[in-house]
Amino acid sequence: MSTRIAFLKGHGTENDFVIVPDPENALDLTPAAVAALCDRRAGIGADGVLHVVRSAAHPEAREMAAEAEWFMDYRNADGSIAEMCGNGVRVFARYLQHAGHVAEGDLVIATRGGVKTVHIAKEGDVTVGMGRARLPEGDVTVSVGERSWPARNVNMGNPHAVAFVDDLAHAGDLYSPPPFSPASAYPDGVNVEFVVDRGPRHVAMRVHERGSGETRSCGTGACAVAVATARRDGADPAVTGTPATYTVDVPGGRLVITERPDGEIEMTGPAVIVAEGEIDGEWLESALR
Secondary structure (H helix, E strand, O other), X not given: OOOEEEEEEEEEOXXXXXXXXXXXXXXXXXXXXXXHHHOOOOOOOOOEEEEEEEHHHOOOOXXXXXXXXXXXXXXXXXXXXXXXXXXHHHHHHHHHHHOOOOOOEEEEEEEOOEEEEEEEOOOOOEEEEEEEOEOOOOOEEEEEOOEEEEEEEEEOOOEEEEEEOOOHHHHOOOOOOOOEEOHHHOOOOOEEEEEEEEEOOEXXXXXXXXXXXXXXXXXXXXXXXXXXXXHHOOOOHHHHOOOEEEEEEEOOEEEXXXXXXXXXXXXXXXXXXXXXXXXXXXXXXXXXX
């Protein structure tokens, strides 16, 4: 491991990330190394790591290299691998712009959830094409303490359980994953969103992200919430023929989600680079002992 490793810190609606540029995929970012970097007391602190790699240099992304030059090798705070991170894609795009790899306008980014289209606006917000939601059949229930709620199963390239509640405090502390049933609905765990209404086409949410605990925001979760709310409201764009746009408040800010009649979903929100520096390689090696 090199003595010094470049990094940046960024966030999208306060869902924060350590960004590790590694175009040629030369670093061995083990789960333990990722967890050490994300530790908020003994490391840099983050909800996850954005490992920035050229698609051609990563075995999981080579097939996408002709379409997307850059691959977002995303890791959760516990070191586990995730399929997608909506806020992460926006921050990843902002990093590419910050580093001079791309300019304002349209670009594409490879992820484990497929190639995502991105637009960096002149006024600063970033819009990500999040693809289509899948709505697996079957009843799902989530619980916190003595309370239980029916939840909508929504897959945004990663799994979500969306529960509508009377008060966001009913979600509890969200330190631990809320229990769900049946277990077969989410064999690899699930992101759980608790949702309240704020007004017409306007909701607020809290989320337990699989592998990270409660986070200040979750982009794929906000998309899942918008889709579930539209179905609850009878505003399925495939049925009405009209796009459905929802404002989704998260603890760290606000996202705007639009689902089109063809099923494609767009998410718009801020993305900020707040710092850059170097990780001390000796510290990281000692943290892994």
